[in-house]
Amino acid sequence: MTAPATRALRLTSALAPLARAAVAGSSRHASTFTPSGSNRPPVRQGRPDSQFFFTAKEGLSDATYKLEAVLAAAERTLRNQHIWPLPKELPYLQPSPTAWLQAGALPFRTRSHSDYRLFIELLNKFHHMAHVAEQAGSHDVAATLEAATLPYQQAKMKIERERLAAKKAAKAAGEVKGIDELGRSYAMGRRKEAHARVWLVPSAAGRAALDQPALEGDETSAVPQAEILINHLPLAMHFNRHQDREAVLRPFRLSGLLGAYNVFALVRGGGNSGQAGALNVAVARALAQIRPDAHGVLHNDRSLSRDPRMVERKHTGLAKARKRYTWVKR
Structure with missing residues (x-):
């Protein structure tokens, strides 16, 4: 055996006890290992709050x-x-x-x-x-x-x-929003670019009709003595067309209360058709507030909700919203 091999063998034999002691000490003290200078036992981490802590979601x-x-x-x-x-x-x-x-x-x-x-x-x-x-x-x-x-x-x-x-x-609790202490009902309505504000006041000749329940299509109890002013003008002067006037009076006809209330309205914007539609919604809402028994009839007629249809804008390359120019090949 050569000299280097002999020296290596002696070195291995000398280090073997030290290696065995190190291994035994590490296995014996691994469970109680603490950082240098600290005698406190290790703190074990608590369980996660969620049982899905280790999942991807x-x-x-x-x-x-x-x-x-x-x-x-x-x-x-x-x-x-x-x-x-x-x-x-x-x-x-x-x-x-x-x-x-x-x-x-x-x-x-x-x-x-x-x-x-x-x-x-x-x-x-x-x-x-x-x-x-x-x-x-x-x-x-x-x-x-x-x-x-x-x-x-x-x-x-x-x-x-x-x-x-x-x-x-x-x-x-018996409180009705939109009705003041004098019994006047107020509501708003919109249609296209028009918006209307309406006040309903019981008419002197129609107070007897207030004690009668509203019946669908019942016009026998209607009292004709009532005043309808729109922008300080009578209904017939503000709207020239018959269909516009009928749109304003439709909620009263459906509930059988035509003439039972005086109507004072302020309407702005839009044209005649838009203003008539806005007044129709406002009158129906005000009437449903002051007469809850007429709510079902007006709701079935869809008079309490705004008509969402609007005028479609003109599009580029077209004569109007949908109308096209005549196509000419040459």
């Missing part, structure tokens, strides 16, 4: 899991009350419109459009079941479902919900 999965638990509990309660599921013979109960947060505004991140679509479908199930529970009289279940989806609604829907709740409370 922690926020979405956690929110979906909690919502599904609330939905299942509400469904069990409605089943015990024999409310859910609805019979197939009943028509679909259309809930009130709502607006959910966009994908970027949610408190968690959605990785794809399909994830966001599935989450919105779950929220729509909540909204529909809450509407069914509210209509069936199970208000506690409806409140629970609405509270679960409240963080995912847009701010405008929260404001609209508060407005409807205040309106419902005022109606339950």
Whole structure:
């Protein structure tokens, strides 16, 4: 054996006990190892708050899991009350419109459009079941479902919900918005570029008709002695066409209260047709406020909502909105 090999063998034999001691010490003290100069035991990390902490969609999965638990509990309660599921013979109960947060505004991140679509479908199930529970009289279940989806609604829907709740409370207390202490009803209406403001005042000769319930198409109880002023002019002087005058009087004819109220209106903008349509909406709204029994007739006639049709603008290359110039080859 050469000299270098002999020296290497002696060095290995001398270092072997030290290596064995180091290995034994590390295995013996590995569980209680602490940094230098510290005698405190190591602090073990706590469990994650969410069971989906180690998944790729922690926020979405956690929110979906909690919502599904609330939905299942509400469904069990409605089943015990024999409310859910609805019979197939009943028509679909259309809930009130709502607006959910966009994908970027949610408190968690959605990785794809399909994830966001599935989450919105779950929220729509909540909204529909809450509407069914509210209509069936199970208000506690409806409140629970609405509270679960409240963080995912847009701010405008929260404001609209508060407005409807205040309106419902005022109606339950007997307060009617738009009617002053003298019994005058005020409302606004719009059509195309015209907007109208209307005040209804009970006429002296028509006060007897106020004590009679409004009947659809009943004109026998109509009192003809009433004054209609539009921009300080009588109705016949402001509108020359018969169809415009009939549009203003249509709510009174439908409710059978023609002549029971004096009408004072201010209308601005638009033409004759637009002003007549704006007055029609304003008169119908004011009449529905002062006579709640006429609301159903006017609602079925769609007189309480604004007509959204507008004049289409002229387009480039055309004579008007849709009319084209005659095509000439040469």
